[in-house]
Amino acid sequence: xxxxxxxxxxxxxxxxxxxxxxxxAPSALSTGMFVSGAHATSGTATxxxxxxxxxxxxxxxxxxxxxxxxxVILADHTIAxxxxxxxxxxxxxxxxxxxxxxxYVIPASAxxxxxxxxxxxxxxxxxxFGAATLK
Numbered sequence: 001x002x003x004x005x006x007x008x009x010x011x012x013x014x015x016x017x018x019x020x021x022x023x024x025a026p027s028a029l030s031t032g033m034f035v036s037g038a039h040a041t042s043g044t045a046t047x048x049x050x051x052x053x054x055x056x057x058x059x060x061x062x063x064x065x066x067x068x069x070x071x072v073i074l075a076d077h078t079i080a081x082x083x084x085x086x087x088x089x090x091x092x093x094x095x096x097x098x099x100x101x102x103x104y105v106i107p108a109s110a111x112x113x114x115x116x117x118x119x120x121x122x123x124x125x126x127x128x129f130g131a132a133t134l135k
Contacts, residue, residue, distance in 0.1 A: 026050045032117065032132035037082065039065035041130025045118035047106070055106040057092060057118055063099045064130055069123040070095040072104050076114045079131035084121045088114070095120060 026048040034041045043062030049055050057072065064070075072095055075087035092104040106112070120129040 026056075029055070029112070030115075030134035032134045034062070034064075034118075034120075034130045034132045037079070037120075037128035037130045038122075039067070039127075039129040041065075041120055043132075045132040045134070047112065047115070047118075047134065054108065055110075055112070057104045057106060058101065059104075059118075060101050062102065064095075064120055066098050067122045067125070067127075067129065070098075070129065071121050071123055073119040073121045074106070074110070074112070074115045075117045075119050075131070077116050078133045079117045079119050079128060082126070082128045084119045084128045084131075085126060087119075089119075090115070 029047045029049055031044060031046040034043050034045065041064040044060045046058050046060070047055060048058055057074070072092040073084060074090040074092065075084060076089065077087055079087070090106070090110050092106065096102045115134065117131050117133045119131040122129060
């Protein structure tokens with residue numbers, strides 16, 4: 001293969017792959033560190049927008065206590081103490097585990113404009129395990 005054909009193929013391949021590489025990584029919309037509430041809770045909560053337009057909350061280096069009916073909540077204000085119940089919130093479902101990295105799908109219809117924090121909330125005992133204020 002001569003050099004001009006090789007160069008043309010290389011340029012063509014790079015031009016084709018460049019848009020894919022640009023869209024390959026999810027973009028972080030907001031992030032915050034967990035602060036303990038009623039139970040020791042630590043780690044980071046980040047809201048990501050994925051390539052397909054969907055959004056997730058990712059908990060990284062996460063740890064908290066076990067508990068019954070513990071949910072991941074997006075709240076419309078900074079959570080102080082146990083005021084999760086006062087929040088206009090989006091319930092993302094049951095906590096998948098009390099340790100480790102995990103993802104929670106945010107419903108497509110959810111408006112994130114007013115979301116200020118992610119809370120780990122025990123529905124049974126009405127207790128905030130911990131919360132991360134998003135920035």
